[in-house]
Amino acid sequence: MAEKMIIPFGPQHPVLPEPIHLNLVMDDEKVVDVLPSIGFVHRGLEKLVKKKDFQEYTYVAERICGICSYMHGMGYCLAVEGIMQLEIPERAQMLRIVGAEFSRLHSHIMWLGLCADAFGFENLFMQSWRLRERILDLMEEITGGRVIFSAVKIGGVKRDLTPEMIAKIRAELDAMEPELRGLADVFIDNPTVRHRMEGVGVLTAEDARRLGVVGPMLRASGVAHDVRVTGYSGYDKLRIEPTVERAGDCMARCKVRIREIFQSIDLIRQALRILPEGPIDVPVKGNPKGEYYARLEQPRGEVIYYVKANGTKFLDRMRVRTPTFANIPAMVEIIKGSELADVPILIVTIDPCISCTER
């Protein structure tokens, strides 16, 4: 019987985009238990709603996380608009969708890079992020920011898309698609990548449901659940199907995210095709009163925004249930029983966004 020992993983680790600490209880090279501790990036942002004007809080909501920034802003705005029952113009809804799908694109390409880095394939990591740079440059041209797009406000969007920008988006997406396919082929076909990812971290559909998993992790285990299908904020005008894989291992999750990259490109093209003319915002009068529950599909899964307002310009309560928070129990489950060398890839496979988790 070997001696058990504890290896601390994180909060600083090359593979982690944000700090999380895991105590891995090891039995030789096998992990038998995982004790997570989160709280390194807690900034008390939910308490801050009581101190900032509800319109000003949009800037804070966008900065909950750098990677999912756009959809945090969008989720907050959707929740407050739901309380105030504002009708967002169609053009603004489509522009929000374009921004949201670009946010998903950049996040998934970033994830591909981190996944490659997790098993040491640095060249592939650099190539993925090189492609991601083109998206970030495009977003800077359109919204003004590379990572914090800051394009959504309560009532609509801040900036409109000019016809030249629309043409440029189309041209860039057409140019990037073959390069992205080349990148995806390496992930799917390369024997070393497959060796590291196939059969690793299998999560069955029953376990996924039991643990309350969301997002690509759920869809990779065979459950067809995508919040965009419910048709919030203009998604009902687009053709969407959840991307589902059956295997439930790391390779399946990688495939789901790769297919979602191409699905996002398709959704952007659809949105630009049906982009109607019209105003991009509605004026916001008065203060919100009531509560609302907004659900969005962030790159990492389903995010829930619960907002409660009491008629003053400060909100009473804002609660964000981020997808990574829902996926951490599943991460703990799949790490138990795995080899130590697989732990980085298993952590990255849930696409951890700890800043979101710990607001």
Place this chain on the structure above:
Amino acid sequence: MYPARARTYYARTRGSIHNRIDECIFCGFCMRKCPTHALEVKKADREWSINRFACIACGACVEACPKKCLDMKNTYTPPATGKSIDHYFRKEPATPAAPAAPAAAQNPAPVQAPMAQAAPAAAAAPAQNPAPVRAPAKAQTPVPPKSEAHA
């Protein structure tokens, strides 16, 4: 030497905020809207200052400015070894020349707006000459004699 090729920024890049101080009326709306409290507006000293390292270049001040004198330039604040506050001072015009007259006529009425709780009628009559006298008196600034001369 570095970078080898200078990066070209886009027109909409949110870089840094600059104030065309000659058009500023020091109403303070930008200061109120700033989410990071990076702006400080001193009406009495005719000073507008921005803490470059607290500013997140969100553009809330640009949208809030009633005179649209704030610009979002697409160049970032250069990195530095110490935090800095940029002060913009509005100099008094030397003689009551033509540009000064419209400035004096515009100045008093909007300046009254934040203090207009006690005198809403004054805010409703922007172009009247008695208005300039009231605003500086409330603010108790050393400026009143000069602005009367300009009006």
